[in-house]
Amino acid sequence: MMKNRLLTYILIIGILFSSLLSMPTNRVKAATQERVLLVYDSENDVEQSGKQIDALQRILTSLNLPVKTISQNNYKSGMLKNYSGVITMINWRQVGLTNKVFIHDREKFSGIRLHIGDNLTANEAAQLGGHARRIYQQQFILKINQDEQLLPFSETITVLDGLSNQVQKVGILATQEKNQKSYPYGIINGQNGYLPYFNSGGLSSLAASQMIAKLFGKNDTYQPMLTITNVTPYSDLKILDALSLYCYQKEIPFAISASSVSDNTQMKAFTRYTTVLNSIENRGGVIFAQMPIVGAPPISSGSELSQIVSSYMVSLARENVYPIGISSFGYWNQDEILRDNALKKANNLILLPNEKVVYVKQDNNALSTKKSFYAMSVSSLNKVKKSYDMSFSMPTALTVSLPDSKVGMHDLEQEINGLQLNWFDPVNLNTTVKTGTSLMRYRNGDYYMNGKKEDIQNTQNTNNIPIFATKQEPLFSNFFHLQGNILMGFFIIVLLILIIFTLLGRKIYKNMFKR
Amino acid sequence: MRIGFNKFKKYISPAMMAMILAAIISGILLFISPIHGLADNGDFYRAMNSNGVYRLPTHYSQSLDYVIPKFGIYQYYNENTAAVFTSQAMIVKFAVFLNKVFYSKTIFDIRFLAIIYYVFFLGAIYLLTKSLVFPYRRIRSYVVALLVVFIFADSSFTLYFNSFFAEPGMYIVMLYSFASILAISRDCFKKRWPMILLFFASTIFLLTVKQQNAPLALTFTVVAVGLMFLPNFKARRFAIFGGIIALLFAGAFTYSKINSEFNDVNQYQSFTHGVLMETGDPDKQLSKAGVSSQYSLMRMQEYYPRTYDTVQPGSKYVEKHLIAKTGMGWLIKYYLQNPKQFVRLLDVSTKDIMVTQVKAVGNFTRNSGHKPQEHTKYFVLFSTYAGTFFPNKYGFICLYVFGYTIVYAISCFLDFRAKRYQGVVRFLLVFGMMTIIVFIPIISVLAAGEADLAKHQFIVPITLDLTFILFISDILHHRLWNTKVADGDNDEK
Incomplete structure (x- = not known):
């Protein structure tokens, strides 16, 4: 009996011990496979919630969290099992969550839970360790670290009261009255988090991202990268050149998001463009290849896209311009065709806010990559009282659009100069772009093509062979061309004879009366 | 033999023969199942949605490959407004109406559209043949009638009838415009006003059916000026003047509607x-x-x-x-x-000017056992021949126009001196047609370069065909330069 009991004890201890031993490894595994499910109530078009969803997806991607997004209608029982975190996003508080299965699964869920927006349930509030309170008709000031911003007027907002000291608070919402009341913005209690609202721009997005990063255990801070967007071969190249020179002289490191063409690359106009891009590289700028706009491609257009991207890279590299990554609208990461045939070619991305969204095959299955920059416009920080060491919780690209006039250029210089920020230097990036048979790498400020270091100062513009463009001709067209010429010659002769005869005939006719 | 022909011509005029042949030839093509037509190139929605017709849902793509014979009819309020202004809407609405009366209130059969075109088309063939050969009923007149069928009942034109394209309307009214003026110049009918009315009505339809036709208002003004040479009294002259103003207005209106x-x-x-x-x-x-x-x-x-x-x-x-x-x-x-570049562009634009068969879409229905995007070989000899052998130079077109104008100017000059109007009206008709042939390629190059050439120049092959048949008919009937019909020659009296 005793022996048996002893054996059982040893067994139990053994099991406990081994489980203790294996726990850290399990954690490591969980960290690499961390996947987040984002469930929203509805895509409230009135409030442009699509924009907020896009921003949240991009933040998560920048935090290296692969995210799957679904509408609550598409949630099926048990789906949550495959995820380590769940985010509930309420865009339309009049509707809120209606999927009982999801609410039930979320209650039972043991991973990280984040609630964004209104309609916090009593249960959720309890898990966060406080009770919900509604505040009406207020204009708050959002404060975080040393930065602050006056927010637009809000009709109603739900904050949490009576929080214990263990609860972490990120940012403060302060009223403007004399005896300022203040409420926490982001709240983290263990695995549970809450954000009363989310906004894609301004300090709100930074505060939100900081909170999300903390909740998911990411504590790194980053400096923002100045990024010039809307650079195309059709841009005013003089302004682009002047802007890059300005940044160079002011010692501001920067990146540009530049689109290219896949055809007509033998033309002079292309060389003019690449010459400017090359000088940007020589002024400490780096180039992210901006992905093309999407027309109305069929699902089968993946290989065409892949070819276009390869052709961008190859034709640019031929003229000594080496893109170090890819930039695209955020929704490209939510689309199977666009992601697989373009974004996956690079391990450094800039994800820009969506403009015109045209999906080829939407799957909402965002992937995270080595480094992806969350893009937000510099102007969205205009209303923020900034401190020099404004911190960002994820790789962030602060974007300025390339101006198309000298006045715009002057304004932009003022704006950049006014931003006293500690800019990120892309020299610290370590990137690869792999297309077709070519492998481009960038490390420590050097460019490598298929392993060979390239000298970017040595401009190697390929000589341009102007190509005569004409409509494609069908088979035998030469024969009919010849036949056409013969017929035409024949026609000319007949016409000449006809005219001569007419004149002669008229003469004869007249002579008949002359007698 | 001669007696037989005399009996034949007593009962069946050349125009009647042409019409019967065209009816049989295109009737088989359009209405006998499996039907033929043109598949959707993606433009059908313009004519469908605003007129209450929609695509029935299918598991396959409905564009390019096969002709779709059946569509749905909207049952409730239709919120679609017309994407472009076109008089084609009248025809589609009428077809939907006929469909509702005779067939179904929910399913639209494309053949109801075709039958409207078909009826008007046969009328056009009759009028065209009659105006070409009047007042003769010789063997050569019947040859002309056969040529009319050969050229104008070509499947490359009639296939359009089973489609929502605007081209068939354009084609038919162009035949009417041409034939009505020709009929007037030859005094086919005792009363002139029905033909004058027909000319203005069909031309206004032509000008409003497609936006690219707006510039043709100028061409048809030239043609209409010929009507001023008819022996007129004041009121009629005034009415014709009013008609000309209406033409210009229709052109300007269509032009202004281009968004x-x-x-x-x-x-x-x-x-x-x-x-x-x-x-x-x-x-x-x-x-x-x-x-x-x-x-x-x-x-x-x-x-x-x-x-x-x-x-x-x-x-x-x-x-x-x-x-x-x-x-x-x-x-x-x-x-x-850069004149050299422009001439090269014009050459490109005239390269395929006589190719009237639409190559981009299929002609058969899905269950007909044909390959996707396959084209019919039924009665396309003329369009194939003309498309292949017509000289592909803009210079040739200029020469053609030059020679042609001179030939008809001579008879105009002769008739003008002899105070006859026939040659003058005919010349202004021909002159108007020549402006189409010369200027439409220029306009289409200016308007859209080398893109969509066939669509922009659809009117040119029709015009070339019309002038071609007119020339043949005039030669055969010996009245190129002599428009006077000798008393004994008139077979219609």
Whole structure:
């Protein structure tokens, strides 16, 4: 009996011990496979919630969290099992969550839970360790670290009261009255988090991202990268050149998001463009290849896209311009065709806010990559009282659009100069772009093509062979061309004879009366 | 033999024969199942949605490959407004009405559209043949009638009837416009006013059926001026003058209805498919003309990119820096500075001018056992022949026009001196047609470069065919220069 009991004890201890031993490894595994499910109530078009969803997806991607997004209608029982975190996003508080299965699964869920927006349930509030309170008709000031911003007027907002000291608070919402009341913005209690609202721009997005990063255990801070967007071969190249020179002289490191063409690359106009891009590289700028706009491609257009991207890279590299990554609208990461045939070619991305969204095959299955920059416009920080060491919780690209006039250029210089920020230097990036048979790498400020270091100062513009463009001709067209010429010659002769005869005939006719 | 022919011609006029033959030939093509037609190239929605017709849902794609014979009819309020202004809407609405009365209130059969075209088309063939051969019933008249069937009942034209394209309406009214004037010049009917009315009605329809037809108002004004030479009294002259004003107004109205997006599309395409084509690197030419030469990289781009493109042509930036700068005035100036390129563009535009068969879409229905996008070989001999052997140079067209005008000017001159109107009316008709042949290629190159040539120049092959048959008929009946019919020659009395 005793022996048996002893054996059982040893067994139990053994099991406990081994489980203790294996726990850290399990954690490591969980960290690499961390996947987040984002469930929203509805895509409230009135409030442009699509924009907020896009921003949240991009933040998560920048935090290296692969995210799957679904509408609550598409949630099926048990789906949550495959995820380590769940985010509930309420865009339309009049509707809120209606999927009982999801609410039930979320209650039972043991991973990280984040609630964004209104309609916090009593249960959720309890898990966060406080009770919900509604505040009406207020204009708050959002404060975080040393930065602050006056927010637009809000009709109603739900904050949490009576929080214990263990609860972490990120940012403060302060009223403007004399005896300022203040409420926490982001709240983290263990695995549970809450954000009363989310906004894609301004300090709100930074505060939100900081909170999300903390909740998911990411504590790194980053400096923002100045990024010039809307650079195309059709841009005013003089302004682009002047802007890059300005940044160079002011010692501001920067990146540009530049689109290219896949055809007509033998033309002079292309060389003019690449010459400017090359000088940007020589002024400490780096180039992210901006992905093309999407027309109305069929699902089968993946290989065409892949070819276009390869052709961008190859034709640019031929003229000594080496893109170090890819930039695209955020929704490209939510689309199977666009992601697989373009974004996956690079391990450094800039994800820009969506403009015109045209999906080829939407799957909402965002992937995270080595480094992806969350893009937000510099102007969205205009209303923020900034401190020099404004911190960002994820790789962030602060974007300025390339101006198309000298006045715009002057304004932009003022704006950049006014931003006293500690800019990120892309020299610290370590990137690869792999297309077709070519492998481009960038490390420590050097460019490598298929392993060979390239000298970017040595401009190697390929000589341009102007190509005569004409409509494609069908088979035998030469024969009919010849036949056409013969017929035409024949026609000319007949016409000449006809005219001569007419004149002669008229003469004869007249002579008949002359007698 | 002779007695037999005399009996035949007593009962069946050349016009009647042409009509019967055309009815049989195109009737088989259009109505006997499995039917033939043209598949959707993506433009059908323009004529469908605003007129209460929609695509029935299918698991396969309904465009390009096969002709779709059945559509749905909207049962409730239709919120779609017409994308473009067109008089074609009348026909589609009428077809839907007939369909509801005779067939179904929920399913639309494309053949109801075809039958409307068919009836009007047969009338046009009758009138055309009659006006060509009147007042003769010789063997040669019957030869002309056969030629009319051979040329104008060609499947490349009649296939359009089973489709939502606007072209069939254009084709038929063009035949009416031409034939009515010819009928007047030959006194086919005792009373002239029905033909005059027919001419104005069909021409106004022609001018309003497609926006690109707006410039034709000028052409038909020239033709209508011929009516002024008829022995007139004041009131009728005034009415004809009113008709001419109506034509100009219809043209201007159609032109004004071209919306700005349509304009942008054409302007962009005329730049990328015109200015940048048929030349080496257009770098220098562009900067000389005051447009950033970076835009040369847009060569052959579409306004609505099919798959992927560098920038959105409809974006504000392109709008401001390219489209706003390259208006019609700029284009004309550019081509004046680069005449060689313009001539090459014209040559390209006339290269396939006689190819009337639509190559991009299929002619058969899905269950007919034919391959997708397969074309019918039924009664297409003329269009195939003309499409292949017509000389592909713009210079040839100019020569043709020059010679043709001279030939008819002579008879006009003779008749004018003899105070007869027949030759004068005919000459102005011919002259109007010649302006179409010369100017439409120029206009289409200016309007859209090398893009959509077949669509923009659809009227040119019809016009060429009409002038061709007129010439043959006049030669055969010996009245090229002598429009007077000897008393004994009139077979219709």
